[in-house]
Amino acid sequence: MNAESLKGHLDLLVLAVTSAGPIHGYGVIERLRERSQGSFDLAEGTVYPVLHRLERAGLLEHEWSEASGRRRKLYRLTPAGQARLVEQRAGWREFVDAVESVLRRNPWPQTA
Amino acid sequence: MAADGLIDQYLTALGKRVRSRSDRHDLLDEVRDHLLSAVERLEALGVDSPTAERRALTRFGQPKLVAALITEVPSKGNLMSLFLARHLPAMSVAAAVTWLVAVAVAVYGQTDLLATWTPEAYIVSSAVIAVACVLTASVLVGLNVRATGELDTTTILIALIGIMSAVAALLLSWFIALWLPLLAIAVIWTMVRAWTMHAGSRPFAVVMLVTMPLLAAAAIVTTVIGQATRLDNAVASWIVFAGLAAVLAATLVDVAVRLGRRATHAKVSVAG
Numbered sequence: 001m002n003a004e005s006l007k008g009h010l011d012l013l014v015l016a017v018t019s020a021g022p023i024h025g026y027g028v029i030e031r032l033r034e035r036s037q038g039s040f041d042l043a044e045g046t047v048y049p050v051l052h053r054l055e056r057a058g059l060l061e062h063e064w065s066e067a068s069g070r071r072r073k074l075y076r077l078t079p080a081g082q083a084r085l086v087e088q089r090a091g092w093r094e095f096v097d098a099v100e101s102v103l104r105r106n107p108w109p110q111t112a
Numbered sequence: 113m114a115a116d117g118l119i120d121q122y123l124t125a126l127g128k129r130v131r132s133r134s135d136r137h138d139l140l141d142e143v144r145d146h147l148l149s150a151v152e153r154l155e156a157l158g159v160d161s162p163t164a165e166r167r168a169l170t171r172f173g174q175p176k177l178v179a180a181l182i183t184e185v186p187s188k189g190n191l192m193s194l195f196l197a198r199h200l201p202a203m204s205v206a207a208a209v210t211w212l213v214a215v216a217v218a219v220y221g222q223t224d225l226l227a228t229w230t231p232e233a234y235i236v237s238s239a240v241i242a243v244a245c246v247l248t249a250s251v252l253v254g255l256n257v258r259a260t261g262e263l264d265t266t267t268i269l270i271a272l273i274g275i276m277s278a279v280a281a282l283l284l285s286w287f288i289a290l291w292l293p294l295l296a297i298a299v300i301w302t303m304v305r306a307w308t309m310h311a312g313s314r315p316f317a318v319v320m321l322v323t324m325p326l327l328a329a330a331a332i333v334t335t336v337i338g339q340a341t342r343l344d345n346a347v348a349s350w351i352v353f354a355g356l357a358a359v360l361a362a363t364l365v366d367v368a369v370r371l372g373r374r375a376t377h378a379k380v381s382v383a384g
Contacts, residue, residue, distance in 0.1 A: 025142060026149040044146065045173035045181065052185040056194060070148065071141040 015085040022074035129179030133261035135187040189263035196254035204368035207247035211357040214240040223346045238285035249274025252302040259306045273298040289335035293328035
């Protein structure tokens with residue numbers, strides 16, 4: 001999986017993963033790894049700037065809790081984040097469908 | 113436990129890089145929870161604890177790179193400060209280029225060196241210098257926001273001094289005894305504050321801390337001598353101005369290159 005191609009979709013992926021309920025940064029990475037069957041294996045520190053940026057943009061909010069005797073920061077979607085997720089998910093489907101239909105018209109291997 | 117040792121060392125290293133941020137404790141607690149969660153998971157899979165710690169730290173990334181990415185996002189502040197903090201490299205390059213253009217234009221707009229001075233050239237020259245001051249002030253705000261994580265009162269004061277220098281340059285660009293020291297104050301103040309965040313290289317920071325007061329003093333002396341002796345000091349002023357522009361442009365490029373390089377190194381890396 002190309003790093004640059006994932007980078008462009010990281011916001012959408014993080015929003016999708018946080019929509020299931022309050023989750024900490026480590027959980028976000030684990031869920032991305034699991035759901036992608038290991039394809040999306042992030043350099044783990046890079047998820048925090050994404051979470052912080054999405055929070056600054058009002059799409060996520062956080063609360064602190066206690067877990068195993070230490071402070072844990074849990075993120076969840078705000079209503080604005082929920083709306084953005086729905087919108088971006090629809091945009092992504094449209095894009096994938098369009099690419100798919102282009103690919104179908106040019107079956108590979110092509111015979112000239 | 114050896115593992116705790118390594119993680120504590122990592123957190124200390126990271127803590128130094130985000131030292132001036134007001135949300136420092138929250139950032140470190142968040143990273144600590146992440147690293148300990150990763151270690152616990154690896155240990156549950158049967159990995160021994162020193163190996164688990166090392167692996168967790170490797171997967172997280174170097175403190176320098178992680179800090180550089182995290183400080184791109186201010187914890188508090190408005191959209192403007194968020195924009196400035198995230199686009200610091202581009203802003204720095206724009207400011208550096210504008211300073212170099214300003215030096216070239218000032219030859220025509222402020223002196224008779226190559227062509228006869230005209231009011232039109234003077235107005236253009238003043239405008240370019242003012243733009244360079246505004247861009248530099250924006251970079252200073254971005255550096256402050258990255259260092260502290262918010263748009264605080266000191267940063268706003270530094271921004272105001274920068275804007276004042278721009279206004280002074282626009283109205284009285286030939287009077288370098290006013291706008292140049294103002295800009296120097298804003299730069300020095302930021303340098304002192306942002307020292308801990310290593311935005312640029314240390315040698316450049318030292319060069320700035322030494323040359324900015326000297327240039328400000330030179331600007332005042334040149335103007336005072338010019339006024340007292342009624343000699344034409346346009347060329348001397350231009351030389352002082354060119355010195356300022358050269359030092360600022362070099363430092364701004366250094367900041368841009370270093371921040372840019374860090375961001376590239378720390379881009380999302382994907383296995384497989």
